[in-house]
Amino acid sequence: MKSTLAPLAAIVLAATTAQAEEVRVYNWSDYIDEALLDKFEAETGIDLIYDVFDSNEVLETKMLAGGSGYDVVVPSGTFLQRQISAGAFQPLDFSKLPNAVNLWDVIKSRTEQYDPGNAHAINYMWGTTGIGANVGKVAEALGPDAPLNSLELVFNPANMEKLASCGVHFLDAPAELIPAALKYIGEDPDSHDPDVIAKAEGVLSAVAPYVQKFHSSEYINALANGDICVAIGWSGDVLQARDRAAEADNGVEIVYNAPVEGALMWFDMMAIPADAPNPDAAHVFLNFIMDAHNMADASNYVYYANGNLASQEFLVEDVIGDPAIYPDKATLENLYTTTPYSAKVQRVVTRLWTKIKSGT
Amino acid sequence: MRRYALIAVPYLWLLALFLIPFLIVVKISLSDTEVSIPPYTPTLDLSGGWQSVKDFFAALDFENFVFLTTDDLYWKAYLSSLKIAAISTVLTLIVGYPIAYGMARAEESWRPTLLMLVILPFWTSFLIRVYAWMGILSNEGYLNQLLLSLGLIGEPLTILNTNTAVYIGIVYTYLPFMILPIYATLERMDGSLLEAAEDLGCSRSGAFWLVTMPLSRPGIIAGCFLVFIPSLGEFVIPSLLGGSRTLMIGKVLWEEFFSNRDWPVASAVAVILLLILIIPIILFQRNEQKQREMDQ
Numbered sequence: 001m002k003s004t005l006a007p008l009a010a011i012v013l014a015a016t017t018a019q020a021e022e023v024r025v026y027n028w029s030d031y032i033d034e035a036l037l038d039k040f041e042a043e044t045g046i047d048l049i050y051d052v053f054d055s056n057e058v059l060e061t062k063m064l065a066g067g068s069g070y071d072v073v074v075p076s077g078t079f080l081q082r083q084i085s086a087g088a089f090q091p092l093d094f095s096k097l098p099n100a101v102n103l104w105d106v107i108k109s110r111t112e113q114y115d116p117g118n119a120h121a122i123n124y125m126w127g128t129t130g131i132g133a134n135v136g137k138v139a140e141a142l143g144p145d146a147p148l149n150s151l152e153l154v155f156n157p158a159n160m161e162k163l164a165s166c167g168v169h170f171l172d173a174p175a176e177l178i179p180a181a182l183k184y185i186g187e188d189p190d191s192h193d194p195d196v197i198a199k200a201e202g203v204l205s206a207v208a209p210y211v212q213k214f215h216s217s218e219y220i221n222a223l224a225n226g227d228i229c230v231a232i233g234w235s236g237d238v239l240q241a242r243d244r245a246a247e248a249d250n251g252v253e254i255v256y257n258a259p260v261e262g263a264l265m266w267f268d269m270m271a272i273p274a275d276a277p278n279p280d281a282a283h284v285f286l287n288f289i290m291d292a293h294n295m296a297d298a299s300n301y302v303y304y305a306n307g308n309l310a311s312q313e314f315l316v317e318d319v320i321g322d323p324a325i326y327p328d329k330a331t332l333e334n335l336y337t338t339t340p341y342s343a344k345v346q347r348v349v350t351r352l353w354t355k356i357k358s359g360t
Numbered sequence: 361m362r363r364y365a366l367i368a369v370p371y372l373w374l375l376a377l378f379l380i381p382f383l384i385v386v387k388i389s390l391s392d393t394e395v396s397i398p399p400y401t402p403t404l405d406l407s408g409g410w411q412s413v414k415d416f417f418a419a420l421d422f423e424n425f426v427f428l429t430t431d432d433l434y435w436k437a438y439l440s441s442l443k444i445a446a447i448s449t450v451l452t453l454i455v456g457y458p459i460a461y462g463m464a465r466a467e468e469s470w471r472p473t474l475l476m477l478v479i480l481p482f483w484t485s486f487l488i489r490v491y492a493w494m495g496i497l498s499n500e501g502y503l504n505q506l507l508l509s510l511g512l513i514g515e516p517l518t519i520l521n522t523n524t525a526v527y528i529g530i531v532y533t534y535l536p537f538m539i540l541p542i543y544a545t546l547e548r549m550d551g552s553l554l555e556a557a558e559d560l561g562c563s564r565s566g567a568f569w570l571v572t573m574p575l576s577r578p579g580i581i582a583g584c585f586l587v588f589i590p591s592l593g594e595f596v597i598p599s600l601l602g603g604s605r606t607l608m609i610g611k612v613l614w615e616e617f618f619s620n621r622d623w624p625v626a627s628a629v630a631v632i633l634l635l636i637l638i639i640p641i642i643l644f645q646r647n648e649q650k651q652r653e654m655d656q
Contacts, residue, residue, distance in 0.1 A: 057618035064399040064621065086395045174619070213521060214604050227500065274397075343393055343621070350619040351433070354612075357604040360436050 022047040023281035026062075026070040028268065029054045029217055030240060031125070033301035040288050046281050054217040055172070063088040063273060070273055071282035077114040077267040078175065078340040080121055089120045089271045096283040097122075099290035107307035110337065111267050121269035122286060123307025125236070125299070128265055128327070128335060129176045130258040132219070132238030136251070137166045137229035149257035151184040154232055157206045164210035167228030169219040174353035176264055177204065177232065179338050183262050190338045194348045204356045214357055220244070226252040234266075235324055236304035243303070256324045258331060265335035267307070299325075382634065389627035390420035400623050424628040433612065434629065438636065441609040444523070445592040448530040452587045453580065455531060456538030460579070461572075463539070464546035471547070478536050478543075490529060490600050497525050497601070521603035529597040534590065538583035545579030546572070589637055609633055 029052040041048050051070075053059050056079045062068040063075070063083050075083060083089060094100055100122065107123050115121050131153060138146045138153075141162045147153050154160065160168065170177060179189035181200035191197060212228065219231035223241035225248075231238065235256055242254035270289065272282045288294060296314030299306045303318075305325050312320055319325050327335065341349055354360070391400040402419040405412050428434045463474045481489060496502050497520040504516040519525050549572065557567040591597075595610030602608070609629065616626035 055618070060621065061618050064397055066397045082395060086397055086399065088397060208604070211604070227498075343395070347620050347622065350615055351431070353619070354433060354615060358607050359605060360433055360607055 021045060021281070022049065023072065023278055023285050024049045024051070024070045025072045025285060026051050026053060026059065026068070027072075027074045027124075028052060030220060030237065031074075031268075031302055031304075033297050036294055036297055036301075039294070040285065044284055044288065046284060048285070056175075066275060068273060068275075069277060071276040071278050072270055072272060072285050074124055074268050074270050077111060077269060078338055080269045080271060081114040082340045083271075084115060084120050088274055090274045090276070090279065091119045092122070092272065092286070093283060096280070097287050097290065099287045099292075102290050102292050102295070102308050102310035104307050104309035107267070110265075111269060111307070113337070113339070114267070115269070121271040122290060124268050124270045124289065125302065125304035125306050126265065126267045127235040127304045127325075128258045128263040129171065129173075129180065129232065129234055130238070130256060130263050130324075132223055132231045132233050132241060132254055132256050134166075134223065134226060134229040135253045135255055137226070138163065141166055141229065148255060149260050151180060151259045151261050154230060155181060155184045155203050155207055157210070160207040160210040163230055164212070167212045167222070167230075168210060169222060169228050169231040169233070170211050170214050171219075171232055171234070172214040172216050174349050175338065175341070176266070178349060178352070179264055179336070180232070180259070183259075183336070189262070189264070189336050192339075192341060192345050194345060197345070197348060197352065201352050201356060205359075208356050208359075223254055224248065224252065226250060236302050239303035239322075239324065258324065258327065258335070260334075262334050262336055265337050385627045385630055387420070388623050389424055389625075389631050390422065391624045392419075392423070393622050393624055398623070399621050424624045425632075427625060428628055428632065434609075434632075437607050437609045437612045438632070440607040441592050441594075442636075444526060444530070444598075444606075444608060445588050445594075448527055448534070448591050449584050449588045451527060451531050452534055452538045453584060456535055456583065457542055457576075457580070459535075460539045460542035460546055463543050464549070475543070478539050481536070486533065487596065490533070490597060493525070493529055493532065493601060494520060497528065520601060523602065523606055525601035526598050526606055529601045530587075530591045530594065533597065534587040537586040541582035541586065542576055542579035545576045549575050585641070592637065593633055 023046050025048065027050065031052070032050075037048055037050055040046070056076050059073055059075055060079050060083060062070075063073065064086060066088075080089075103122065107126060108118055111121070111123050112118055131148065131151075133146075133148050133153070135148070138148065142153075142159060146159075152159065153163075154168070154170075178197060178200045181203040182191060182196065183189040184203055185199060187196050187199060217237075219228065219233050220237050220241045221244075222228040223231055223233075223238065224244035226245070235258070238254060238256040242256065245252035245254055270286055272279055272286075276282050289298070290308060292308060292310035293314055295306050295308040295311035299311065299319055300314075300316050303322075303325055305319075323331060388400055391402060393399060394401040402416050404416050408415075459478075463471060463478075466474055494501075498504075499516040499518060499520070501520070503519070504513075507513045508516065519528075553571050553575075554567050557571050558564070562570060593610050593613075594608065595614060598606045598608045598611060599614075613626055613629050613633075616622050616629055620626075
């Protein structure tokens with residue numbers, strides 16, 4: 001009896017220790033320097049399983065279903081807030097996160113509106129939602145004075161009609177496009193009033209026929225290859241497209257602009273699900289990410305600003321010196337944030353979005 | 361006893377993999393949304409005893425089904441899905457029947473190879489094959505490059521992100537499901553029946569329409585079901601190949617589930633979808649059975 005139990009016990013022990021040395025991370029696509037993942041494994045000896053998604057909705061559904069099996073996930077601010085109220089995340093244990101001292105107060109004060117006391121999440125990256133444009137093709141369609149830095153470019157049907165033939169992509173993200181449309185017509189972008197939100201439909205429906213695709217990740221390659229000339233997209237993604245085009249040396253010149261009318265500022269937050277199988281390893285991962293050098297490496301690679309003050313001295317000039325990534329004071333003041341919609345308003349928003357996209 | 365045990369196996373299978381999940385979906389469709397894990401209420405808590413079970417059932421209602429009737433999006437999506445599925449099924453039949461016929465008429469030594477070629481695409485992931493179609497159909501894709509270089513078209517055709525691309529995707533993906541059952545019935549067909557028909561003065565095409573076609577009917581019906589049912593609820597093909605104007609119930613379901621986080625309404629949409637599928641199938645089978653009894 002003893003002889004059969006002993007190996008069994010050994011196996012069980014091995015299995016539990018093996019499990020403790022594994023961390024499952026679920027992050028946005030194209031959002032990290034893969035070298036960092038290898039570095040994490042080498043430094044900590046923890047196996048890293050890294051999966052990606054491209055929409056907050058997919059992540060949220062996994063969180064609300066429970067039992068996702070992930071140890072670290074990266075929702076955006078408004079989604080984080082709702083998921084915290086659903087009890088999806090555990091409070092962070094800051095005694096295990098000595099690198100948290102590196103975090104940047106300016107960003108912390110803004111993420112506090114989603115996560116009071118910043119108790120459940122740390123900021124990974126932040127950015128703006130704006131306009132990526134292929135300079136040459138837009139000039140061809142609209143002339144040299146095309147308003148590359150204004151919502152006029154994408155919300156004025158006259159401009160969009162001319163741009164349609166060279167291709168326009170919009171993010172498939174109603175929670176970002178509707179606030180932008182409201183801003184364009186001078187309404188409060190964070191309005192939760194269905195009557196105000198309905199006004200966004202007029203703006204978006206007028207230009208939707210000229211939009212080739214509503215998609216949240218394809219535009220990076222499409223911009224870089226010159227398949228499309230304009231995209232409403234996320235700052236760093238457009239800048240990644242700019243760099244891919246420059247590397248390919250295909251004559252495509254991409255610029256990113258936060259619209260002068262004001263741009264949405266968003267925050268992607270790393271949090272640990274309440275039912276994470278390995279919360280200890282998750283803390284090790286968060287601490288690793290908050291290391292000033294590692295965070296700088298990540299930003300230098302993905303061209304997004306981060307919420308880590310100490311990392312700034314290690315950022316390359318291309319990143320820290322680019323106002324599209326680290327906006328100057330005036331632009332920063334022109335950025336707005338949004339708060340999560342209630343279930344009822346969310347339904348109105350989704351329905352409106354379906355109507356805009358499909359005409360039904 | 362042994363016979364019952366044998367019959368029990370498929371029924372247990374049906375119970376565990378169809379009926380129980382379906383009842384769970386029905387239960388969620390009668391619930392209400394809530395910001396929690398899981399995102400609906402009520403959840404059955406057996407620890408409270410009989411009273412909590414009673415409370416649980418008291419909290420269920422048909423509100424979500426009533427809601428579906430208040431917005432024309434839903435029935436438009438159902439109708440559009442039915443249309444896309446029906447057209448794709450007919451197209452698949454038109455493409456698949458000659459292939460199956462050719463295979464059944466091929467020399468016996470060739471048939472295993474031909475069968476293998478039909479099944480071969482399954483060795484690659486379905487998702488990758490649909491992605492490959494994106495590369496073929498896009499404006500800069502292989503199809504347009506070929507047509508342009510042949511001088512057949514002056515400027516690239518826009519196929520990707522339209523309903524045409526959805527039809528191509530569905531026909532391509534489900535073609536084997538049409539070919540295989542038709543091939544199975546045609547292969548079993550007795551060749552002497554055709555000879556008899558021709559001996560009795562029937563032309564070759566006449567023999568095909570009067571003998572081969574009716575005999576392959578079970579295969580056609582099976583093939584059409586196998587294509588129609590999954591394409592009705594198809595989500596991957598329309599979302600990858602279709603445009604934003606491709607309205608299908610699978611996409612509506614996705615939006616209810618993911619964007620609205622409204623699992624109850626999403627479940628109600630799914631229950632109706634199942635009813636749309638199951639009721640005609642049951643009626644059809646009953647009709648078939650009656651006919652068979654009459655034939656005897």
